[in-house]
Amino acid sequence: MNTSIIESRPDFAAIAAWIPQGSSVLDLGCGDGSLLRYLRETQNVRGYGVEISDKKIATCIANGVNVIQNDLDSGLADFEDQSFDFVILSQTLQATRHTEALMNEIVRVGREGIISFPNFGYWKNRLQIMQGHMPVSKILPYEWYDTPNVHLCTLNDFELLCKHLNIGILGRHVMNESGDVNLLPNLRGSVAAYRFKREV
């Protein structure tokens, strides 16, 4: 089961690789809790998820994952400053409304933040736009009219936002269907994971 999670979500493996044994983790938009469950089973991580969907709340509970029902766009008021080793936002950034505020909340609550998101600058996306259409792919599976994704960005855009928010990037892992990407990441990478913290 664990292997299948990693296969279906390569960003999970990148995220897990940054998290030491026994860390505390807050997973924002945790879905059915599979990342937290994976981290608990492999890394002995103590964690909580935040999720808004009723169905996913019930599934997290069935999975034995701590989950707090909350709307990320209303902030993380229930969580204290620097109360987690890592705050994770996997494949959710692009669907948040108050993205800038949420970034600040992540580095307030977490000693470090980890975010993974689809790279809008991926060449296949660019190609579809050149052909005159909004990109639709396995990673961006929605049509423009029914997408929850309101804040798509490229790697360069994300890095600029971090700079603007005085957030320092500690690590970056870029991937595409064939594996890790080192050369021309903003063009060749379909998904990226970043590790970062508030600059002091």
Added chain:
Amino acid sequence: MSGSVGIVSAQRATFEEPLNFSCGKVLPRYELMYETYGTLNADKSNAILVCHALSGHHHVAGSYADDEKNIGWWDNMIGPGKPVDTNKFFVIGLNNLGGCHGSTGPSSIDPVTGKQYGSSFPMVTVEDWVHSQARLADLLGIHRFAAIIGGSLGGMQAMQWAITYPDRVRNVLAIATAPHLTTENIAFNDVARNAILTDPDFHNGDFYQHGVVPTRGLRLARMLGHITYLSDDAMAGKFGRGLRSGEYKYGYDIEFEVESYLRYQGDKFAAYFDANTYLLMTKALDYFDPAQHTEHNLARAFSNVQANYLVVSFSSDWRFSPDRSREIVKALLHNKRNVSYAEVTSQHGHDSFLMQDEQYFAVMRNYLERVAVEVQV
């Protein structure tokens, strides 16, 4: 398939050891009515205690052989195959001290005077209840509950258990509850109490000796309370501005459907419930405030809690609003306790916790299935 626990019977436990109350009074002996469903396993690890709210009692599930229509107040939640699955768990319901369903309360006979306790019955707190319930657990040989479940005032008892006896509770399911009442809630309770206290038939709580019952006061108290347990939307949906006769009669008899409903509920309640019990229960609600001992810091009040928590609130519950449940969650997060929180969308106000709802029941079922795994049943 889920079903009923079937025919059940109440039992009476007698405790001869004196019980000290928070108010300073002492009961030399007391009795608690209780019912159990399911089977206690060999290592006695599968017990669940269900704590009742203001007007509840020990008859939580099933029905009686001689009164089959008398179905337990949480029968939709508890039974074989139901979220609180009696095929797996041994479930205990009891009537709290001060109650009026057979446990020692104001309408019981004080063995010292030979008369009903009435006004001399001790003011009872949530902490007192928890102490009295612990003795029932001892009697049944249960050291550690798999879970303690309660809604509203029942949730307060479940939380208090985890504070007073941290090693005796594996899981707390705190539903539609709060870490203490809001000012507005205390105010509602006080109006309800005043309805009773100012009823000429109340006789300072010793109405039993006068052969009367302060029905008018109790009825008003219940009508007020009932309004606050519902939501505006739920009442509008159920009754709207519907008129019984279809037209205005320009009088004070029942005209609107909602009046008919409320008066009926008030009459029904006043016919069986004890006015002194109502007063005691509302005071227990008002007094509950575990953070009163920790400079109003709830996180510190929870510092010794070991239990895992499931906290559930309902969107339309304005007496015990979701924000109040979040306070509980926040204090548990501060203490790094395992906690899950579900905010169920429901129209039925505070009463939602007694209603069948797909999401609510899925959350309860899934959580308790994990508890069953934890205690290996």
